[in-house]
Amino acid sequence: MMMLSSRLSISGITTQPDSTPAPKIPSPKPDPKSPRLKPSPQLNRWSRARSIRSGRKLDRPMQRAPALQLESLDREVVDDEMDGCDVSDDGAKSIYMVSDGTGWTAEHTITAALGQFDYCLVDRGCPVSTHLFSGIDDVDRLMEIIQQAAKVGAMVVYTLADSSMAESARQACKLWEVPCTDILSPITEAVATHLGVSPSGLPRGAPGRNSALSEDYFKRIEAIEFTIKQDDGALPQNLHKADIVLTGVSRTGKTPLSIYLAQKGYKVANVPLVMGIKAPKTLFEIDPEKVFGLTINPLVLQTIRWARAKTLGFHREAKSNYSEMDHIRKELEYASTLFAQNPVWPVIEVTGKAIEETAAVILRLYQDRKNKCSMPRISKRY
Numbered sequence: 557m558m559m560l561s562s563r564l565s566i567s568g569i570t571t572q573p574d575s576t577p578a579p580k581i582p583s584p585k586p587d588p589k590s591p592r593l594k595p596s597p598q599l600n601r602w603s604r605a606r607s608i609r610s611g612r613k614l615d616r617p618m619q620r621a622p623a624l625q626l627e628s629l630d631r632e633v634v635d636d637e638m639d640g641c642d643v644s645d646d647g648a649k650s651i652y653m654v655s656d657g658t659g660w661t662a663e664h665t666i667t668a669a670l671g672q673f674d675y676c677l678v679d680r681g682c683p684v685s686t687h688l689f690s691g692i693d694d695v696d697r698l699m700e701i702i703q704q705a706a707k708v709g710a711m712v713v714y715t716l717a718d719s720s721m722a723e724s725a726r727q728a729c730k731l732w733e734v735p736c737t738d739i740l741s742p743i744t745e746a747v748a749t750h751l752g753v754s755p756s757g758l759p760r761g762a763p764g765r766n767s768a769l770s771e772d773y774f775k776r777i778e779a780i781e782f783t784i785k786q787d788d789g790a791l792p793q794n795l796h797k798a799d800i801v802l803t804g805v806s807r808t809g810k811t812p813l814s815i816y817l818a819q820k821g822y823k824v825a826n827v828p829l830v831m832g833i834k835a836p837k838t839l840f841e842i843d844p845e846k847v848f849g850l851t852i853n854p855l856v857l858q859t860i861r862w863a864r865a866k867t868l869g870f871h872r873e874a875k876s877n878y879s880e881m882d883h884i885r886k887e888l889e890y891a892s893t894l895f896a897q898n899p900v901w902p903v904i905e906v907t908g909k910a911i912e913e914t915a916a917v918i919l920r921l922y923q924d925r926k927n928k929c930s931m932p933r934i935s936k937r938y
Contacts, residue, residue: 648683650710654701654725657759659690662715665739692716693759695724706732715740717759775821783818786825787811792836796843798825800922803839804850805829805887806878807860809906809914813850816911817918829891844900845925848918851891853907854884904938 653662666686676682687710692698698721705712712734716722722741729736744755779799785791786798788811795801799822802810810826817824827839839847861879877883895903902921906914917938 648685650685650687650705650708652701652705652710652712653686653688654692654698654712654714654716655688655690655759656693656716656718656721657690659688659715662713662739663688666713693718693721695721698725699728702728702732702734705729705734710734712736714738717744717755718757772821776819779818779821779823780815782823783814783825786823787814789827789836792827792838795825795827795836795838796841797823798842798846799823800825800918801839801842801847802826802850803829803835803847803901804852805857805891807857807864808850808852809911810850813911813914813918816915820915820919822919822922829887829894831887831890835894840898844898847898847901848921849891849895849898849901849903850906850914851888851895851903852905854881854888856907857884857888902938 651666653659653666655662663686670677670684670686673682673684677684689701692701698716702712702725704710712725712729714722714725714736716725716738717740719741722738725736726738728734748755782794782797786794800817802814802824803826804810806828810828814824814826827835829835858879858881861884865879892903895901904914904917921938
């Protein structure tokens with residue numbers, strides 16, 4: 557992506573060339589009053605593109621920039637260097653994600669929204685190209701990005717904690733007719749109204765925010781350490797210390813789901829169910845409201861196990877019941893019988909679900925139980 561050669565000031569737009577032409581007769585000794593040689597325009601563009609795409613680290617206190625006034629902006633967007641440049645990917649429409657922090661919120665929001673258009677994106681019926689601009693903490697750089705969006709017909713989605721920066725983005729997008737969406741401000745204002753306090757206006761990681769080494773940080777570290785030690789049925793005597801216990805047959809996603817929940821601060825243990833091997837006694841002695849059963853479609857499980865067996869060096873011709881359909885069905889029936897004998901355990905169907913989706917179901921049930929909320933029959937499958 558190419559940067560703009562013009563710079564925007566709060567009072568107006570002034571166009572400054574990158575450098576002046578070299579003198580006709582170069583002096584053997586550099587003269588401070590003489591113009592410098594003009595560098596390669598291509599290198600200039602690459603350098604500016606790298607700078608704006610990477611963002612700058614916040615190493616100084618945040619200062620609220622005054623919101624731009626529409627009168628101070630020029631409606632015309634000029635950038636001669638952009639002429640003739642390929643600004644789209646095979647006709648894909650661009651979405652610019654602008655953030656004064658890491659851009660995590662904007663990126664995940666757009667990803668979730670694009671998930672509603674899989675039917676179109678997969679067939680390339682509506683190709684989309686996304687571009688993340690993180691660490692944007694001054695108005696000049698923000699205006700350059702919006703001007704670029706106007707040039708290529710991109711949509712702008714932004715999460716700017718500073719209300720004046722967000723207002724500047726809104727005004728500029730309105731002036732240059734750039735479709736835009738402010739993700740952060742509406743929810744921030746709603747929460748501020750509900751709490752009766754004003755937001756700080758500082759992005760994540762900015763000086764003045766709470767230290768990353770907070771109580772929650774150490775809680776997450778402790779949860780991750782516990783979860784790793786309890787993986788795959790290890791140390792069953794410690795199940796009572798877990799916040800959540802996952803159980804199910806092999807390859808139902810217990811380990812990655814455990815790690816994901818641990819990163820949110822929950823101590824998680826997972827216990828595999830294997831035919832012919834009794835489940836640990838402590839699994840039935842702990843609080844049953846901690847335990848969650850996982851099940852999966854047998855055909856999907858067979859495919860997963862085939863892939864797993866291949867990574868271990870086995871082939872389909874090899875004699876092993878690990879990925880045989882009859883054995884898989886018997887294992888799932890064994891697990892279902894065990895789940896039926898413990899009706900307090902919710903049984904979660906993980907087929908076709910991302911880890912985040914399964915985790916959301918578990919945490920909803922976990923919080924409902926913890927807060928003693930009414931809930932539907934917990935013996936049903938989710």
